[in-house]
Amino acid sequence: MPDWTPPTPVNLVDLGFMDSRSKLIDLAAFLDRVQRAGQDGDFRVQALKNALTLLSQDKPQRAKDVLLSFSDPSTEPIAQATMQGAIGAFKA
Amino acid sequence: MNYIEPHGHMVSRTTDDYERMALAGCQAICEPAFWAGFDRASADGFYDYFRQITEYEPKRAAKFGIKHFCWLCINPKEAEDTKLAEEVIALIPQFIDKPGVLGIGEIGLNKNSRNELKIFEQHVQVAQDHDQLVLIHTPHLEDKLKGTRLIVEALKNFPKIKPERVIIDHVEEHTIDHVLDHGFWAGITLYPESKCTPNRAIDMLEHRHAERIWMNSACDWGISDPLAVPKTMQAMRHRGWTPEMIQRVAWDNPRAFMGQCEKFTL
Numbered sequence: 267m268p269d270w271t272p273p274t275p276v277n278l279v280d281l282g283f284m285d286s287r288s289k290l291i292d293l294a295a296f297l298d299r300v301q302r303a304g305q306d307g308d309f310r311v312q313a314l315k316n317a318l319t320l321l322s323q324d325k326p327q328r329a330k331d332v333l334l335s336f337s338d339p340s341t342e343p344i345a346q347a348t349m350q351g352a353i354g355a356f357k358a
Numbered sequence: 359m360n361y362i363e364p365h366g367h368m369v370s371r372t373t374d375d376y377e378r379m380a381l382a383g384c385q386a387i388c389e390p391a392f393w394a395g396f397d398r399a400s401a402d403g404f405y406d407y408f409r410q411i412t413e414y415e416p417k418r419a420a421k422f423g424i425k426h427f428c429w430l431c432i433n434p435k436e437a438e439d440t441k442l443a444e445e446v447i448a449l450i451p452q453f454i455d456k457p458g459v460l461g462i463g464e465i466g467l468n469k470n471s472r473n474e475l476k477i478f479e480q481h482v483q484v485a486q487d488h489d490q491l492v493l494i495h496t497p498h499l500e501d502k503l504k505g506t507r508l509i510v511e512a513l514k515n516f517p518k519i520k521p522e523r524v525i526i527d528h529v530e531e532h533t534i535d536h537v538l539d540h541g542f543w544a545g546i547t548l549y550p551e552s553k554c555t556p557n558r559a560i561d562m563l564e565h566r567h568a569e570r571i572w573m574n575s576a577c578d579w580g581i582s583d584p585l586a587v588p589k590t591m592q593a594m595r596h597r598g599w600t601p602e603m604i605q606r607v608a609w610d611n612p613r614a615f616m617g618q619c620e621k622f623t624l
Contacts, residue, residue, distance in 0.1 A: 270567035270568065270569075270603075271600050271602065271603050272564075273564065273594075273597055273598035273599045273600070273603070274598035274600075275598060276596070276597055276598045278597070281596060281597065282557065327531075329530075329531040329558065330531040330532045333502075333503070333530055333531055333532040334503065334532050336499065336500050337500055337501075337502065337503035337504065337532065338470075338500050338501055338503065338504045339503075339504075340504060341504065341507065341508075343470050343471055343472045343474075343508060344469065344470055344471050345471070345472060346438065346471055346472070346473065347438045347468065347469035347471040347473070348469075349469065350435050350468065350469070351498070352469075352497065352498035352499035352500055352501050353499065354500060355499075355500055356500040
């Protein structure tokens with residue numbers, strides 16, 4: 267395999283700002299919507315709000331930490347699978 | 359630029375998708391056995407499915423100049439029924455020497471249950487007994503971290519299974535280091551909503567210098583994009599990647615991993 271050649275530096279803000287801005291507003295609107303509907307007590311909404319606090323940290327590992335915050339932290343197999351799908355946020 | 363789609367469930371895609379992939383530069387598609395979207399009633403359903411991916415699908419791909427390879431197993435979503443799973447595993451040896459079969463996969467875990475783990479280990483035993491490559495599916499969303507750790511631990515009980523002959527797929531930012539640091543290959547799945555976007559994939563590739571990583575669309579019957587790999591290659595160009603490094607991820611890496619099986623020829 268050849269050695270790693272780093273990409274030529276490009277303006278990543280130019281490339282990604284508008285898309286990120288749009289997604290953030292969409293998230294804000296979602297939180298407004300579920301609150302108005304009285305559904306903001308749902309554990310998934312709470313998991314989102316908890317994850318949002320991780321965005322203001324200073325280390326460049328926000329995506330990893332957000333994913334960890336949604337994850338089942340246990341280590342032993344469960345006795346039996348009672349469903350096939352996943353929800354997106356761990357419910358203790 | 360030519361590329362390899364190392365993980366696509368073409369039985370659930372249209373012929374138009376084959377054409378679009380060929381036009382985008384796809385030279386080979388590798389199809390792991392998977393869940394059909396519903397639980398099959400008996401091992402007979404898997405017998406027909408194995409015939410489909412070993413005999414029929416290669417012919418469909420060939421019409422568009424694409425080589426088709428596959429992997430065999432029962433998906434972990436159907437592993438809770440251990441009797442069915444063991445009957446399906448017993449079918450594998452009669453298909454394993456077919457020309458396009460690359461190994462055992464996509465095995466793994468879904469909800470991280472004891473039965474899933476038991477059936478996963480039985481598949482790994484088949485791979486060890488027949489000296490096969492292994493392609494591993496990691497669970498979805500909140501179950502991925504735990505499942506990835508359980509899979510890595512379980513593989514330690516199979517000393518003849520070499521990490522460099524195993525790819526652990528669907529990694530994300532919280533699991534990729536664990537997989538690569540244990541010597542395995544890692545797959546990044548470009549799947550809208552539930553897995554990884556092109557830009558996140560490129561972030562991870564840059565973070566790990568594209569080491570032992572492939573990317574795939576995992577296109578199936580769900581919301582997925584069979585052109586996700588060439589679209590990500592385009593995003594790499596926007597982010598300043600050289601043609602050589604794009605080729606490394608889209609062509610050289612999957613070729614290096616699957617080339618460990620002598621049947622993988624392009």
